[in-house]
Amino acid sequence: MFLIRRLVLAATAALGLAWGPALAQDDAPVVAAASDLQFAIEEIAAAFEVETGMRVRLSMGSTGNFARQIREGAPFQIFMAADEQFIAELHAEGLTRDAGDLYAIGRIVVMVPHGSTLTPDGEMDNLAEMLAAGQITRFAIANPDHAPYGMRAREALITRGLWDDLQPFMVLGENVSQAAQFALSGNAEGGIIAYSLALSPQVAPQGKYDLIPEDWHEPLRQRMALLSNAGPVAEAFYAYLMEPIAREIMERYGFALPEGE
Amino acid sequence: MDWTALWLSLRLAAWTVAILLPVSIFMGRFLAYRDFRGKGLVEALVILPLVLPPTVLGFYLLVSFGRNSPIGQWWQSVFGSQLVFSFEGLVVASVIFNLPFAIQPAQRGFEAIAVEVREAARCCGMSPMASLWKIELPLAWPGVMTAMVLTFAHTLGEFGIVLMVGGSIPGETKTIAIAIYDRVQGFDNRGAAIMSATLVAISLFTITITYGLSARIGRRLS
Numbered sequence: 001m002f003l004i005r006r007l008v009l010a011a012t013a014a015l016g017l018a019w020g021p022a023l024a025q026d027d028a029p030v031v032a033a034a035s036d037l038q039f040a041i042e043e044i045a046a047a048f049e050v051e052t053g054m055r056v057r058l059s060m061g062s063t064g065n066f067a068r069q070i071r072e073g074a075p076f077q078i079f080m081a082a083d084e085q086f087i088a089e090l091h092a093e094g095l096t097r098d099a100g101d102l103y104a105i106g107r108i109v110v111m112v113p114h115g116s117t118l119t120p121d122g123e124m125d126n127l128a129e130m131l132a133a134g135q136i137t138r139f140a141i142a143n144p145d146h147a148p149y150g151m152r153a154r155e156a157l158i159t160r161g162l163w164d165d166l167q168p169f170m171v172l173g174e175n176v177s178q179a180a181q182f183a184l185s186g187n188a189e190g191g192i193i194a195y196s197l198a199l200s201p202q203v204a205p206q207g208k209y210d211l212i213p214e215d216w217h218e219p220l221r222q223r224m225a226l227l228s229n230a231g232p233v234a235e236a237f238y239a240y241l242m243e244p245i246a247r248e249i250m251e252r253y254g255f256a257l258p259e260g261e
Numbered sequence: 262m263d264w265t266a267l268w269l270s271l272r273l274a275a276w277t278v279a280i281l282l283p284v285s286i287f288m289g290r291f292l293a294y295r296d297f298r299g300k301g302l303v304e305a306l307v308i309l310p311l312v313l314p315p316t317v318l319g320f321y322l323l324v325s326f327g328r329n330s331p332i333g334q335w336w337q338s339v340f341g342s343q344l345v346f347s348f349e350g351l352v353v354a355s356v357i358f359n360l361p362f363a364i365q366p367a368q369r370g371f372e373a374i375a376v377e378v379r380e381a382a383r384c385c386g387m388s389p390m391a392s393l394w395k396i397e398l399p400l401a402w403p404g405v406m407t408a409m410v411l412t413f414a415h416t417l418g419e420f421g422i423v424l425m426v427g428g429s430i431p432g433e434t435k436t437i438a439i440a441i442y443d444r445v446q447g448f449d450n451r452g453a454a455i456m457s458a459t460l461v462a463i464s465l466f467t468i469t470i471t472y473g474l475s476a477r478i479g480r481r482l483s
Contacts, residue, residue, distance in 0.1 A: 202448040
């Protein structure tokens with residue numbers, strides 16, 4: 001029966017595809033990295049591969065989401081958080097190998113796309129004026145529920161006394177990369193994003209930015225830790241992150257380490 | 262172009278089709294021919310994934326497959342690996358999510374077979390299995406084929422559930438749809454555009470081929 005033969009053939013083809021090789025079984029460890037590291041970590045991972053011949057796989061997202069996924073058993077081997085609080089909690093629950101290491105202090109900036117009516121100033125005076133004049137339609141930050149850069153943006157806006165008035169115009173990115181995407185898409189006057197993203201070659205050409213005063217929000221003390229299932233390649237990459245080449249890349253993206261830490 | 266992600270999506274779609282093919286034939290046939298109490302509820306349950314937001318399904322899957330759940334722990338003890346944040350977990354999620362696409366068109370296919378035809382087969386002494394194989398499947402074939410193609414194409418495009426239970430792990434749970442999302446967040450619009458166009462082309466090709474096949478078969482049968 002010709003039709004049936006075809007049906008069987010289609011099913012066999014599907015099964016063949018399903019059983020097929022998983023295109024080079026990949027056992028490179030997965031690094032869960034906060035979105036503010038989007039470009040810096042790609043560079044570091046590439047340098048690591050050139051130097052050692054070892055590979056890591058990167059997964060980018062919001063720190064809060066990663067912390068939740070790690071609790072649910074996600075198979076990450078390194079967690080680079082945008083805020084040390086999340087590492088401390090996971091450590092207390094016995095999910096990390098140790099207390100981890102501080103690897104950067106992050107900063108936030110006001111960034112506006114080219115052609116925006118808003119002037120980028122870290123003190124947000126122009127934002128306050130435009131808000132009062134009803135000239136703000138959309139302003140982007142990362143979601144303060146689970147993204148540290150969103151939490152700090154909220155603190156800075158509260159310090160400046162703009163948080164409540166800005167509410168109706170707020171668009172929230174799922175993480176700080178998406179907030180940057182929203183802020184610079186031309187559909188918003190601007191937003192508050194990570195300094196490291198504003199400095200990256202992909203984002204810098206898209207607008208102008210200005211640092212928000214450091215004392216307007218809690219510091220973004222970024223900590224990383226090896227998770228309990230970390231293997232030798234993850235350990236090597238973790239050590240590499242503290243070496244001069246990686247540090248130099250981090251500094252180029254505006255991440256400083258405080259003296260003596 | 263993220264070939265790893267595309268290949269992963271194709272494998273996921275193939276697995277889903279392979280698992281749902283027998284399910285669609287037997288469930289579709291059962292629902293088409295049988296009347297029983299609670300049939301309405303069963304049909305509603307089959308359709309449910311179609312109307313629920315993927316996030317709702319994703320949430321329930323996280324809760325029911327997570328490592329603290331009975332299912333998650335059973336899986337861990339049998340296979341020694343996690344169900345959530347793994348390719349196997351995506352297959353399970355995808356199978357559940359595609360039930361309406363796999364069963365509905367097949368059911369319609371079997372319903373379209375005149376009852377006299379089936380009775381004639383039984384009168385001639387055919388066993389139910391032989392009747393299915395020689396009479397019913399050839400007639401219901403366009404429905405079953407449509408079901409499988411919809412399932413395949415739909416799996417390629419699945420995003421919400423994968424985002425909830427996958428974790429975007431390259432080569433494991435980072436499907437083409439997730440890769441596109443990640444590219445956009447990484448300000449790589451060109452990469453996102455290439456991948457999106459590829460996905461559109463594959464989906465269009467798959468569906469066109471099938472409908473062409475179905476139409477030809479339909480003509481030959483009538």
